[in-house]
Amino acid sequence: MIAIGTLLHVKQLSRSGLELTISLFIPIVQATLAVYLFRSGGESHRLLDAAVGAGMMGVWSSVLFGSGGAIQSQRWQGTLEMIMLAPRRPVLVLLPITLATALTGTYALLATLLWGRLLYGIRLDFVHPAAFVAAAPVVILSLGMFGLLLAATFVLLRNANALANTLEYPVWLVSGILVPITVLPTWTTPLAAALPTTWAARALREATAGGPVWPSVGICAGISLICLALGAFALTHVERRARAAATLALA
Amino acid sequence: MGDAIEAARLRRTYRSRTGFIRRRTTEIEAVRGVDLTVARGELFGLLGPNGAGKTTTIKLLNTLLIPTSGTARICGFDVERETREVRRRIGYVFGGDRGLYDRLSGLDNLRYFAELYGVPPRDQKRRIAELLDLVKLAGRERERVEGYSRGMRQRLHIARGLLHSPEVLFLDEPSIGVDPVAARELRRTVADLAATGTTVLLTTHYMAEADELCDRIAVIADGRIQALGTPAELRTHADGRRVVEIEAYGVPDDTVAGLQRLSGVREAAVEARGALQILTVQSDAGVDVQGEVLHALGGVRLGRVSTREPTLEDAYVAIVSGS
Ligand SMILES: Nc1ncnc2c1ncn2[C@@H]1O[C@H](COP(=O)(O)OP(=O)(O)OP(=O)(O)O)[C@@H](O)[C@H]1O
Ligand SMILES: [Mg+2]
Numbered sequence: 001m002i003a004i005g006t007l008l009h010v011k012q013l014s015r016s017g018l019e020l021t022i023s024l025f026i027p028i029v030q031a032t033l034a035v036y037l038f039r040s041g042g043e044s045h046r047l048l049d050a051a052v053g054a055g056m057m058g059v060w061s062s063v064l065f066g067s068g069g070a071i072q073s074q075r076w077q078g079t080l081e082m083i084m085l086a087p088r089r090p091v092l093v094l095l096p097i098t099l100a101t102a103l104t105g106t107y108a109l110l111a112t113l114l115w116g117r118l119l120y121g122i123r124l125d126f127v128h129p130a131a132f133v134a135a136a137p138v139v140i141l142s143l144g145m146f147g148l149l150l151a152a153t154f155v156l157l158r159n160a161n162a163l164a165n166t167l168e169y170p171v172w173l174v175s176g177i178l179v180p181i182t183v184l185p186t187w188t189t190p191l192a193a194a195l196p197t198t199w200a201a202r203a204l205r206e207a208t209a210g211g212p213v214w215p216s217v218g219i220c221a222g223i224s225l226i227c228l229a230l231g232a233f234a235l236t237h238v239e240r241r242a243r244a245a246a247t248l249a250l251a
Numbered sequence: 252m253g254d255a256i257e258a259a260r261l262r263r264t265y266r267s268r269t270g271f272i273r274r275r276t277t278e279i280e281a282v283r284g285v286d287l288t289v290a291r292g293e294l295f296g297l298l299g300p301n302g303a304g305k306t307t308t309i310k311l312l313n314t315l316l317i318p319t320s321g322t323a324r325i326c327g328f329d330v331e332r333e334t335r336e337v338r339r340r341i342g343y344v345f346g347g348d349r350g351l352y353d354r355l356s357g358l359d360n361l362r363y364f365a366e367l368y369g370v371p372p373r374d375q376k377r378r379i380a381e382l383l384d385l386v387k388l389a390g391r392e393r394e395r396v397e398g399y400s401r402g403m404r405q406r407l408h409i410a411r412g413l414l415h416s417p418e419v420l421f422l423d424e425p426s427i428g429v430d431p432v433a434a435r436e437l438r439r440t441v442a443d444l445a446a447t448g449t450t451v452l453l454t455t456h457y458m459a460e461a462d463e464l465c466d467r468i469a470v471i472a473d474g475r476i477q478a479l480g481t482p483a484e485l486r487t488h489a490d491g492r493r494v495v496e497i498e499a500y501g502v503p504d505d506t507v508a509g510l511q512r513l514s515g516v517r518e519a520a521v522e523a524r525g526a527l528q529i530l531t532v533q534s535d536a537g538v539d540v541q542g543e544v545l546h547a548l549g550g551v552r553l554g555r556v557s558t559r560e561p562t563l564e565d566a567y568v569a570i571v572s573g574s
Contacts, residue, residue: 001366001367004362004363004366005363005366005367008352008355008359008362008363011354011355011359012352012354012355077349077350077351077352077353078345078347078349078350079349079350079351079352081315081350082343082350082364082411083367084315085313085314085315085338085343086338086364086367086368086369087335087336087338087339087368087369088335088367088369093367240317243314243315243316243317244316244317245266246265246316248315249315
């Protein structure tokens with residue numbers, strides 16, 4: 001059921017003309033950004049590293065706006081009520097949506113790498129290519145589960161978009177997707193350690209530039225499973241609150 | 252076996268906050284104490300003016316909203332506490348073109364909801380094909396829903412509501428935007444479902460539809476049930492009345508208000524049909540108000556004038572405006 005749900009939501013998400021255009025161009029911008037930020041460094045690994053980081057930003061944006069936006073747009077479409085009406089645990093209903101957003105986000109990762117290669121000639125010389133290929137799906141699914149926890153808040157809030165907007169950049173920064181965590185103020189460290197995005201970025205960076213990939217992947221998956229459990233628990237309550245507060249529908 | 256739907260003293264208040272800096276909470280009492288019992292296999296109609304609380308009542312019964320107070324049971328299961336048991340047994344179809352995944356095909360929509368609503372995988376194909384036939388969408392199911400006409404979406408919606416063969420079906424204005432031929436087929440489908448044991452709770456603004464279909468009807472206004480009975484029983488609310496129907500062009504509002512004050516006149520209402528207006532004047536049967544009405548309409552261009560016996564619609568108007 002989760003597989004079919006995810007597949008159909010990917011279909012629904014990937015067929016929006018506007019979103020397609022945006023997701024075609026954003027990776028170019030991101031690849032460009034990555035290249036100009038790091039060209040001064042000169043090392044080719046740093047460059048690829050940056051491109052991967054930029055791609056991860058894309059995945060995160062997709063999850064964030066996906067889980068926020070997908071729930072909001074389902075509220076507009078009137079499908080939120082119809083899916084919540086299913087005789088299922090709410091977590092099973094919403095997980096496919098957040099997984100779908102993470103999967104469409106993968107495209108951003110691939111596209112950024114591709115544009116980086118085509119436009120700027122970044123060489124795709126991963127230190128652990130096999131590990132990269134294996135780790136990418138894991139971290140992407142993990143982000144999907146993290147999205148579920150976010151989705152719980154979005155079901156309750158009528159204007160979920162506002163929250164999604166404010167979360168985009170801070171999380172990029174804090175999780176060290178673009179800049180190394182070491183340059184950030186120390187108070188962000190515990191925060192970063194708790195975010196699966198941090199470990200996801202780290203795992204991919206290690207696969208790209210060398211380092212122990214698997215611990216990071218493991219921690220990322222672990223945190224995400226906790227998110228999944230929390231999200232499932234939260235959603236049960238949220239669903240009740242939403243029925244009491246009438247926030248499943250627009251009017 | 253108990254009743255399909257039991258509701259006791261159902262109430263629902265909406266709280267909405269307005270204002271950003273100075274927060275004010277406004278409360279709307281949408282449903283104010285509804286008692287209902289619908290037997291298994293019964294086709295029950297809920298009529299009422301816009302904003303009467305019909306949709307809210309349905310959402311209280313189908314678990315989308317939690318009652319502010321009061322209780323409701325579907326097939327014996329409490330809507331607030333035994334939510335999943337209730338959801339397994341109900342179908343919900345609302346009017347309008349929302350509630351579907353536009354960028355997916357009709358078939359994908361049905362597949363997704365079949366999966367969600369727990370139709371066993373081995374039955375899905377057959378069930379979906381059956382329903383596509385029933386709602387006459389067979390052959391178009393691979394097209395995306397965004398390309399569907401309004402009536403096609405509505406029919407897809409109905410097919411979706413029937414996927415898991417619900418015991419109790421909630422239909423909230425299912426015939427909106429459906430053409431007359433399709434609407435007749437829809438009525439037949441609904442009647443067939445009821446005949447084979449499905450309980451149906453239907454809201455509609457089409458009196459003829461309610462009259463033809465429903466075993467019993469409740470008229471709801473201001474969140475309360477104002478009248479409840481079989482269509483024949485409801486019609487007695489207009490007993491002892493006579494109806495004058497006048498075709499007119501451009502009747503001023505104050506003239507209508509003036510008609511209402513004529514002695515012997517019980518109700519007067521206008522309904523627009525394109526450029527033409529239909530003026531309906533209900534009066535006590537013993538009084539002939541036609542002359543006076545025509546006099547009051549002096550200067551207005553008139554068409555056909557006729558007198559008839561009251562219909563369910565007249566009874567409805569009498570109940571609602573008397574509330
Ligand atoms: N989500 C909501 N928040 C606040 N008020 C609401 C909400 N939904 C409905 N209402 C109010 O509750 C009242 C009853 O609405 P409801 O939708 O139940 O009417 P209805 O009988 O279905 O009307 P219609 O014939 O137009 O469909 C109305 O005054 C409406 O404004
Ligand atoms: Mg309504």
